[in-house]
Amino acid sequence: MGLRDDLQADLADAFDTDLADAVTQFTGARVVGQGPYDPITETRPTTTETYTGRxxxxxxxxxxxxxxxxxxxxxxxxxxxxxxxxxxRVDDAINGYRVIGPISQDPAKATWVIQLRKV
Incomplete structure (x- = not known):
């Protein structure tokens, strides 16, 4: 295993033990496009992708x-x-907040730092 793998394993262990009371599961969602036009409702339904993490x-x-x-x-x-x-990504929705840019990662690429703003 490389240094990044070791760091990620150590962080995951800390998330499970020492930081367990502060760690929260989250779900992110983004609108990726619009579906076909529906003549009955006169709308185009949006298509979303979701992702999870903690x-x-x-x-x-x-x-x-x-x-x-x-x-x-x-x-x-x-x-x-x-x-x-x-x-x-910017404008994704995470747990009732909107992602504001830029999204950064630490030099070891072990964590994302994401700025969120209440919708």
Whole structure:
């Protein structure tokens, strides 16, 4: 196993033990397109993709809050990258929040750091 695999295994173990009370399962969803036009309802149904994972929902450091890009009410989701079933994208919905960009990952590519804002 490489260093990244070791780090991801250690983080997964910490998520299961030391951080278990702070870790939350989440579901993400994104609209990927529209279906065929329905002449009866005169609408086009949307098609969505979902993904799952688990992570720690927290807040941003006060020094990062600028009131424009990062609001005091924004949520910081740190998700274990190896357990997220798809790459999060801007405008996805996660547990009632909207993903705000950019989405970053740590240098070891073990976790996603995702900025969320209440819908």
């Amino acid at each position: 992570g720690v929902f927290g807040s941003f450091s006060l020094r990062l809050v600028d009131g424009i890009n990062i609001l005091a009410t924004d949520i910081k989701l740190t998700a274990l990258q190896s357990e997220v079933t798809d790459t999060p």
